[in-house]
Amino acid sequence: MRCCKKRPEWLTLLLTVLLGFTPLPSSANDAAPSVTMLFLHHYVEDETVLADLRLRPRLSTAMLDALTHAIPLFFETRLRLVEHTRLSGLIPLQRTISETRFSLRLDYLPEKRQWRLLNIDSGRVRHDDLLDEALETLGTYTGIPVASMTQLHPGIAYTIEARFRLNRNRLPAPLWLKSLGDRNWQLDSGWYRTNVDPRKLWQR
Amino acid sequence: MAKIAGSLFNLLRQYGAITAVSVLTLVALVMLSQSLQQAATFAESYMLLLMIAIGGLVVLLTLLMRTVIKLWRSVRNHRPGSRITLRLAGMITTLVGVPILIIYLFALQFILQGIDAWFDVKTETALKNATEVVQLTFDSRSRNLLKLAREGGTLFQNDLDTSPAVALEKLRALLDAEEVSLYSPDRQLIAFSSASTDVNILPQPIPDNLFRQVRNGQPYAALEAREKPAPGQFFRIVLPVERSSDKALLQAIVPVPDQLVKPAETTERAYKEYLQRAFLREPLKTALTLLLSLVVLMALLSALLFSIQLVQNFTRPIRALTLGTRQVAAGRLKPLRDEMPDNELGELLRSFNNMVEQIKRARRTARISHQQSELQKSYLQTIISTLSSGVLTLDASGRLRLYNVQAEELLGVQLNRLVGTRPGHRLDQLQHAGFAELWHHLEPLLDKAAGPWQVQMTYADGPHTRILLIHGAPLGEQPRGGHVLVIDDITDLIQAQRNAAWHEVARRLAHEIKNPLTPIQLSAERLAFKLARHLPESERSLLEKLTQTIVEQVQTMQALVDAFTDYARAPRPEKQPVDVNALLDSMAQLYQRPGLSLTLDADPHCNNLHADPNRLRQLLHNLIKNAIEVQENQDTATVTLSTRCDDAEVVISVCDRGPGLPPDAAGWIFQPYATGKPQGTGLGLAIVKKIVEEHNGTIELASGPNGTCFHIQLPGQTHT
Numbered sequence: 001m002r003c004c005k006k007r008p009e010w011l012t013l014l015l016t017v018l019l020g021f022t023p024l025p026s027s028a029n030d031a032a033p034s035v036t037m038l039f040l041h042h043y044v045e046d047e048t049v050l051a052d053l054r055l056r057p058r059l060s061t062a063m064l065d066a067l068t069h070a071i072p073l074f075f076e077t078r079l080r081l082v083e084h085t086r087l088s089g090l091i092p093l094q095r096t097i098s099e100t101r102f103s104l105r106l107d108y109l110p111e112k113r114q115w116r117l118l119n120i121d122s123g124r125v126r127h128d129d130l131l132d133e134a135l136e137t138l139g140t141y142t143g144i145p146v147a148s149m150t151q152l153h154p155g156i157a158y159t160i161e162a163r164f165r166l167n168r169n170r171l172p173a174p175l176w177l178k179s180l181g182d183r184n185w186q187l188d189s190g191w192y193r194t195n196v197d198p199r200k201l202w203q204r
Numbered sequence: 205m206a207k208i209a210g211s212l213f214n215l216l217r218q219y220g221a222i223t224a225v226s227v228l229t230l231v232a233l234v235m236l237s238q239s240l241q242q243a244a245t246f247a248e249s250y251m252l253l254l255m256i257a258i259g260g261l262v263v264l265l266t267l268l269m270r271t272v273i274k275l276w277r278s279v280r281n282h283r284p285g286s287r288i289t290l291r292l293a294g295m296i297t298t299l300v301g302v303p304i305l306i307i308y309l310f311a312l313q314f315i316l317q318g319i320d321a322w323f324d325v326k327t328e329t330a331l332k333n334a335t336e337v338v339q340l341t342f343d344s345r346s347r348n349l350l351k352l353a354r355e356g357g358t359l360f361q362n363d364l365d366t367s368p369a370v371a372l373e374k375l376r377a378l379l380d381a382e383e384v385s386l387y388s389p390d391r392q393l394i395a396f397s398s399a400s401t402d403v404n405i406l407p408q409p410i411p412d413n414l415f416r417q418v419r420n421g422q423p424y425a426a427l428e429a430r431e432k433p434a435p436g437q438f439f440r441i442v443l444p445v446e447r448s449s450d451k452a453l454l455q456a457i458v459p460v461p462d463q464l465v466k467p468a469e470t471t472e473r474a475y476k477e478y479l480q481r482a483f484l485r486e487p488l489k490t491a492l493t494l495l496l497s498l499v500v501l502m503a504l505l506s507a508l509l510f511s512i513q514l515v516q517n518f519t520r521p522i523r524a525l526t527l528g529t530r531q532v533a534a535g536r537l538k539p540l541r542d543e544m545p546d547n548e549l550g551e552l553l554r555s556f557n558n559m560v561e562q563i564k565r566a567r568r569t570a571r572i573s574h575q576q577s578e579l580q581k582s583y584l585q586t587i588i589s590t591l592s593s594g595v596l597t598l599d600a601s602g603r604l605r606l607y608n609v610q611a612e613e614l615l616g617v618q619l620n621r622l623v624g625t626r627p628g629h630r631l632d633q634l635q636h637a638g639f640a641e642l643w644h645h646l647e648p649l650l651d652k653a654a655g656p657w658q659v660q661m662t663y664a665d666g667p668h669t670r671i672l673l674i675h676g677a678p679l680g681e682q683p684r685g686g687h688v689l690v691i692d693d694i695t696d697l698i699q700a701q702r703n704a705a706w707h708e709v710a711r712r713l714a715h716e717i718k719n720p721l722t723p724i725q726l727s728a729e730r731l732a733f734k735l736a737r738h739l740p741e742s743e744r745s746l747l748e749k750l751t752q753t754i755v756e757q758v759q760t761m762q763a764l765v766d767a768f769t770d771y772a773r774a775p776r777p778e779k780q781p782v783d784v785n786a787l788l789d790s791m792a793q794l795y796q797r798p799g800l801s802l803t804l805d806a807d808p809h810c811n812n813l814h815a816d817p818n819r820l821r822q823l824l825h826n827l828i829k830n831a832i833e834v835q836e837n838q839d840t841a842t843v844t845l846s847t848r849c850d851d852a853e854v855v856i857s858v859c860d861r862g863p864g865l866p867p868d869a870a871g872w873i874f875q876p877y878a879t880g881k882p883q884g885t886g887l888g889l890a891i892v893k894k895i896v897e898e899h900n901g902t903i904e905l906a907s908g909p910n911g912t913c914f915h916i917q918l919p920g921q922t923h924t
Contacts, residue, residue, distance in 0.1 A: 065483065066483055068479075069479040069480055069482060069483030069484075070475075070476035070477075070479040070480050071479075071480050071483060071484070109429075110335065110475065110476065110479060111335045111336075111338060111339050111472050111475065112339065112427070116429065123430075125428075125429060125430060126411075127428065169251065172480070172484060172487075173249075173250035173491065174484045174487035174488040174490065174491040175484060175487050176250060176251060177250075177254075177487060177490060177491050177494065178486075178487040178490060
């Protein structure tokens with residue numbers, strides 16, 4: 001699945017009207033960033049529902065340019081288990097049972113000509129000589145605990161949902177302003193869902 | 205103290221909101237500027253500050269729009285002080301705004317040029333080369349460390365088999381490492397040596413890919429960074445070492461020497477920052493342009509709001525003064541309650557209040573004077589209305605202003621139709637010939653007279669003719685300030701004067717003429733008697749004829765003198781109850797003769813009348829005699845006597861069927877010596893009128909081609 005977030009034209013227009021600026025330009029020749037969701041699997045291990053997520057982010061030239069200029073990019077990956085019920089059998093209700101977030105920082109070390117991927121939460125660092133390797137690592141999540149089996153009830157529908165996006169709020173301030181109206185800086189997979197059948201999981 | 209507190213409160217009320225929002229916006233903009241100066245600062249705080257700044261500006265803009273709309277409405281509604289406020293605010297805004305905009309444009313230019321000046325190829329190349337030198341140094345160091353580790357592994361190979369901990373300790377000392385660890389091919393930790401005294405510390409694990417790489421015979425030596433326990437760099441050396449039993453993996457973590465760390469970090473940081481800034485050059489320009497624009501906008505908006513508020517404060521006394529003036533012009537004399545500033549405008553407000561107080565006093569005095577004037581006017585009107593004289597007042601233009609009832613009655617004209625107009629212009633509408641003639645006589649006098657004047661005129665009001673005496677006088681001291689006309693009906697006075705004159709004439713006639721008449725008559729008769737027998741027949745008859753003529757003329761004069769005597773005599777009427785119908789009946793019986801038809805139409809409701817019967821008889825005698833004489837040329841004279849009685853009066857009518865009287869006869873018929881008969885004395889009807897007046901009655905004449913009637917109204921009917 002290829003997905004990218006829609007460009008917020010209203011924000012560009014608002015800033016244009018309020019501040020009298022010309023619309024912030026976007027590089028027409030630049031390839032738009034995208035995220036391809038390769039798979040989202042789930043399985044049970046030790047009474048825990050685990051998920052494997054694999055996605056392939058594609059960065060825009062503007063992002064790569066920023067990275068090679070020693071500007072770090074921050075990414076956020078979210079995995080959550082959502083319970084789907086109906087109020088009085090009619091009104092659909094959603095409730096997030098659990099959620100796991102990964103905050104990752106990708107930057108380029110020009111002095112070493114290496115790509116560095118840092119898991120901000122765990123402090124783990126990985127260095128790669130090639131960007132593709134770093135991006136593969138960035139898009140690979142294995143054995144992520146989603147929920148305990150005790151949290152799942154047969155007869156209720158659940159989905160495991162995953163989302164990957166560039167955290168633009170952690171861009172340098174001037175770049176954030178530029179990124180507001182630039183589709184080259186809009187990287188968001190949206191929610192990718194897979195259904196979970198608790199009865200099958202229990203049978204295993 | 206209270207005054208200071210009040211002033212502070214006013215300042216807060218007027219400028220508090222603007223100041224608070226401006227300061228908040230300014231602080232946000234300053235922090236925004238600070239955040240921009242550090243290019244690597246994350247956008248989280250920037251976004252918040254930008255939103256605060258834009259929010260502040262929106263609030264300021266809203267306040268400005270609100271103020272401008274209020275000001276514009278005030279101008280449209282012509283509120284005092286609004287136009288001057290708008291004009292002054294515009295001037296101040298222009299004076300402040302233009303320099304701000306000029307500074308803005310120059311500052312923007314300088315900033316953009318300054319940013320461009322940061323970057324040049326030499327700096328970039330130098331930084332890049334310096335970084336490469338550092339990198340080469342580190343590479344060299346890591347290679348040296350790898351070589352040293354390899355040599356150490358060979359040197360302490362035996363120890364690694366027998367006492368690996370000791371070997372690792374020696375190796376750690378050799379490499380000056382932070383920690384050295386030895387792993388079996390199956391990744392089991394064999395031994396571990398650390399510089400730390402913490403016994404619980406664990407060696408850093410070898411990453412999977414690195415483990416695989418080294419196990420395949422490719423040693424690893426590189427500079428790495430770490431975040432924990434503290435951010436920093438270290439050399440990681442991983443190489444295979446031979447042991448007798450297996451091929452183990454040796455890992456050494458060597459800290460970077462301090463003499464290398466700082467220069468390397470500085471160089472790398474500088475290069476990174478340069479790269480970052482180079483990339484962020486255009487976004488930074490945009491951000492700084494935005495920031496400067498926001499600052500300028502905030503400055504302009506604040507300046508506008510403050511200037512408008514200042515101008516409004518400045519023009520408040522003017523506004524109060526204008527409102528006060530309007531109030532005064534509308535007649536509401538209220539002093540200004542506004543705060544009096546301690547300057548010339550405050551002095552102006554105080555002077556205005558003094559002026560209002562003086563006007564109030566003057567108005568009070570004027571009101572009292574007006575009330576007194578009204579009282580006098582009312583008093584005068586009362587007097588005028590009770591006057592027997594008619595009074596008219598005319599303004600300077602000759603328009604009728606005031607009149608009294610008596611004037612209306614005297615003139616027989618509805619004067620209310622003429623009020624506010626020039627009577628001379630309304631004569632056609634009035635259709636009153638007498639009034640028109642009167643006014644034609646008066647207009648020249650009104651136009652020319654500069655002082656009091658009077659004129660006597662005969663005024664014809666329908667069948668009635670009055671003699672009016674009109675006094676005129678200008679009003680006021682100025683010329684043509686209006687006129688007052690006082691009209692008196694002097695008809696009765698003139699009549700009385702005439703009567704008195706006639707009485708005098710009659711008295712003299714009786715005295716001077718009547719006395720010689722008898723001797724004249726006797727002398728003529730004696731002359732005829734004595735001379736007749738001495739004359740011849742022809743002359744005797746002439747003598748007798750002449751003496752007869754003398755006697756007849758004397759008798760005629762005697763009759764005339766008797767009539768004058770009767771007129772002149774003014775005995776007091778001896779009133780007694782008189783049966784009017786009986787009296788008329790006796791008079792009718794007295795005159796019955798052939799050729800005369802005298803009828804009596806008596807009202808049976810008539811009672812006795814309190815009157816002098818002899819004088820009434822003389823009255824009736826004169827009227828009947830008159831009636832017969834005017835019909836002497838007719839075959840049959842017709843005279844009708846009638847009475848009509850009610851509770852208040854008796855009306856006696858004597859009518860004939862003669863040729864009638866001229867239309868103006870009512871004006872002179874009752875005058876003495878007024879007669880249409882060749883042999884009449886002209887005193888009969890004068891005596892009739894005199895008798896009527898003696899009985900407080902009135903006589904009216906009604907004459908037409910079919911005859912004439914005299915109607916005598918007499919009061920004093922009794923019921924006994």
